[in-house]
Amino acid sequence: SAVISQKPSRDICQRGTSLTIQCQVDSQVTMMFWYRQQPGQSLTLIATANQGSEATYESGFVIDKFPISRPNLTFSTLTVSNMSPEDSSIYLCSVRQGEQPQHFGDGTRLSIL
Amino acid sequence: GESVGLHLPTLSVQEGDNSIINCAYSNSASDYFIWYKQESGKGPQFIIDIRSNMDKRQGQRVTVLLNKTVKHLSLQIAATQPGDSAVYFCAENMTLAYSGAGSYQLTFGKGTKLSVIP
Numbered sequence: 227s228a229v230i231s232q233k234p235s236r237d238i239c240q241r242g243t244s245l246t247i248q249c250q251v252d253s254q255v256t257m258m259f260w261y262r263q264q265p266g267q268s269l270t271l272i273a274t275a276n277q278g279s280e281a282t283y284e285s286g287f288v289i290d291k292f293p294i295s296r297p298n299l300t301f302s303t304l305t306v307s308n309m310s311p312e313d314s315s316i317y318l319c320s321v322r323q324g325e326q327p328q329h330f331g332d333g334t335r336l337s338i339l
Numbered sequence: 340g341e342s343v344g345l346h347l348p349t350l351s352v353q354e355g356d357n358s359i360i361n362c363a364y365s366n367s368a369s370d371y372f373i374w375y376k377q378e379s380g381k382g383p384q385f386i387i388d389i390r391s392n393m394d395k396r397q398g399q400r401v402t403v404l405l406n407k408t409v410k411h412l413s414l415q416i417a418a419t420q421p422g423d424s425a426v427y428f429c430a431e432n433m434t435l436a437y438s439g440a441g442s443y444q445l446t447f448g449k450g451t452k453l454s455v456i457p
Contacts, residue, residue, distance in 0.1 A: 328385075
């Protein structure tokens with residue numbers, strides 16, 4: 227399966243600031259996704275990162291708050307904008323290639339003060 | 340809306356015993372299911388999957404059972420080991436209609452924490 231690397235692995239940020247999380251895959255993949263996992267909870271899909279076009283956001287998530295880029299088939303970024311303590315979560319990058327199961331990176335643990 | 344859920348939020352098992360983790364789903368149109376294992380500080384790790392045209396699938400020490408009649412999914416772990424301690428999530432495939440590429444998304448259950456007693 228693809229090796230997925232996320233940076234940073236964790237960060238502590240001040241409210242009102244923004245943080246960009248990077249996801250790098252060691253091979254080209256068809257699909258890339260971004261999830262949020264709040265403390266002690268399950269995973270919620272934020273958006274599907276589309277190569278060369280705007281991301282597809284799920285209900286409750288908007289581009290202004292979570293802008294996403296995907297310039298090629300191996301890389302994507304998620305920005306968490308104008309952060310508040312409620313944004314403290316684990317943000318996970320996930321990929322899928324063809325009919326293979328979806329695989330996840332180890333996530334970015336974000337705390338906002 | 341429809342969602343995936345779990346019957347048991349926590350499960351403690353003696354080392355060497357078998358573990359059974361259950362999951363209920365409500366979307367009758369779902370055709371693909373996955374079990375993930377998430378250890379502390381890590382992302383979800385794929386364990387096993389099953390398509391709706393199957394009732395059972397076996398892996399190494401793990402078996403997934405699918406009962407479409409009652410919309411129930413289970414993960415069985417044989418001879419549970421301390422390294423099996425983790426949170427286990429089931430996920431349900433929901434095919435998205437708006438993508439011409441046939442993209443899909445996974446809806447995750449709430450998770451079950453498995454603790455293995457040495």
